[in-house]
Amino acid sequence: MLSNRQLFLLNTAQTSHSPRLIEIERAEGVYLYGPNGEKYIDLVSGFAVSNIGHRHPAVLEALYDQLDKYLHVTVYGEFVQAPQVQLATKLLSVLPDPLNTVYFTNSGTEATEGAMKIAKKYTRRREIIAAEKAYHGSSQGALSLIGNPEYHRAYAPLLPEVKFIRYNAIEDIDRITSATAAVILEAVQGEAGVRVPDADYMQAIRRRCDETGTLLIFDEIQTGFGRTGELFAFMHYDIVPDILLLAKGMGGGMPIGAFIANKAVMDVITENPILGHITTFGGHPVSCAAALASLNVIVDNRLTEGVEQKAEAFRRYLQHPAIREIRGLGLMLCLQMDSFTQVERISRYCAENGVIIDWFLHCDTALRIAPPLTINDEEIRTACQVIRDGITYAQQSG
Template sequence: MLTTRQLFLLNTAQTSSFPRSLEVERAEGMYLYDPSGNRYMDLVSGFAVSNTGHRHPKVVEAIKDQVDKYLHLTVYGEFIQSPQVRFAEKLASVLPESLHSVYFVNSGTEATEGAMKLAKRFTGRSNILACNNSYHGSTQGALSIMGNEYYKRAYRPLLPGIGFIQFNVLTDLDSITKKTAAVVVETIQGEAGVRVPELRYMQQLRKRCDETGALLILDEIQTGFGRTGTLFGFEQFGIIPDILLLAKGMGGGMPIGAFISSHKIMDALKENPILGHITTFGGHPVSCAAGLANLQVILDENLMSDVPVKEKLFRKLLHDPRIKEVRGKGLMLSIQLDSFEQVERVSKRCLENGIIIDWFLHCDTALRIAPPLIITENEIIDACKVITEAILTEIDR
């Protein structure tokens, strides 16, 4: 009989020739457990998904409660479904007044796709700008605005009318013109290795969009739901996007995303043509129930309040001459090393010692730290001890 790992390689489509192949039997809080009972501390959170930890009891309870009522009913937007209504209401209550129309989808990539269509439809323009080293998803439209040619060249031709600017470079903002439908920007660049922009850049970006009539689309797919120390990253820059993209940490582990705007903008999808954007499973009632519970946990348990303190502790404990830099904001950090070989060896050593850590799509010389917000100071100390020992062992060998 074939093992589960053999079946994984045989029947499950692979995305690389070297998957981690860690078999997980269960997960709880900060930890994953393999079939042998070995425990692994998750410093990646399923890539910024499990902000409230794995299987938070209140999220699980909300899922079970909704499963007993109904699952999928019809395509999004036709029936009144309480989980969607309540979650949208809650999101609107914690967002600026202009962000009150929520379109639920299944993922961050779908949120990107919907926002790109909405911007074109509302402005009547076709040109879209994104940033070099950006990542907004992997479908055809989202791939078109990915700022790394390595991942795109095999799939060309992609969408026309796409241009790129340098992230955090003020002079490049002149590229935004009255022909620009939208500028799509990550509030903090994630896959570029966690690059935090300057306050002035973000404010000038907002100003330039206002001057030209271009819509500002902020991608908060990784930064949302408390990861940076505020509920949404844009709050730290004193700006408000025209369209906000959410996913990952939104559903407490369930698949869900959203693009959010004003009714004035969002209503452009209602006519000429009607059904301007359609999704069958977007806003699935179980995912919305989980998302509402997840957001309520973040607020009720005040998980954001000590994120800055935890960031400082990580920075303090990762002070090592072999580390070039620790970048980021809150619990969205990167450890810069010299090479991918070092990153690969260190991450493998960490896994062998019970710590899950990873790297970045556009920056494979840095290690990713994005643990659940529930991580304790003692867990940070334990994790950093393993990381620094791995760096010492693998870089100096």
């Protein structure tokens, strides 16, 4: 009889030639557990998904409660479903004006796609500007916004009239013109290796968009829901985007995303043509119930208030001469190393010794650290010791 690992390699699509092949039997809090007693501290959070930890009791309770009522009933936007209504109401209560209308999706990529559509239709323009080394998803439209030609070539042609600027480069801002429908930026560039912009830059982008009638789309798919120490990272910059993209940490472990805009912008999908943007499973009632519970945990327990202190603990415990730089905002951190060989060895050593870390799509010389916001000091100290040992191991084996 074949093992799960063998069946995984045989029957499921592979995204690389060297998958981790770590089998997970269960998860709880900041820990993942394997079938043979393995125990791992999860410093990746399912890629910024499990912000309140795995299987939080409040999320489980919300899931069980909704399972007893109904699952999918119809396509999004037709029936009044309490989990969707309650989640949208709660989200808008913690967001500033003019963000006052929510469209729920299944994922961050779908949120990106919806945002591009409403931006182009509302402005009646076609050009979209994104940033070099950006990542906004992998569908054809979202892929067009990835600022790395290596990921375009195999899938060309992609969307026309997409242009790129350098992230955090004020001198590029004049490329935004009255022909630009939208500028889409990550609030912190994630897959580029956690690049935190200057507040002055973001404010200048906001002003330029206002001057040219361009919509500003903020991708907070990785940064949202407390990851950076604010509920949403745009709050660090004292600006408000026209369209906000959310996913990952939104659902407490369940798949869900959203794009949020002013009603005047969002309403363009209601006519010419009617049903201008539709989804069957977007805003699934079970995912919405989980997302509402997760958001309530973050807000009611003030989880953002401990983020910076925990980030400083990582910086304090991760002192090692081989680390070139620690970049980040809140619990979205990056350890800059010298080479991918180092990063791969460190990552493998950590996994073998009970700590899950990873690297970045556009920056494979750095290590990703994005633990659940609920991680405590003892867990941080333990994980950092393993990482330091892994760095030493990588040096000795090099």
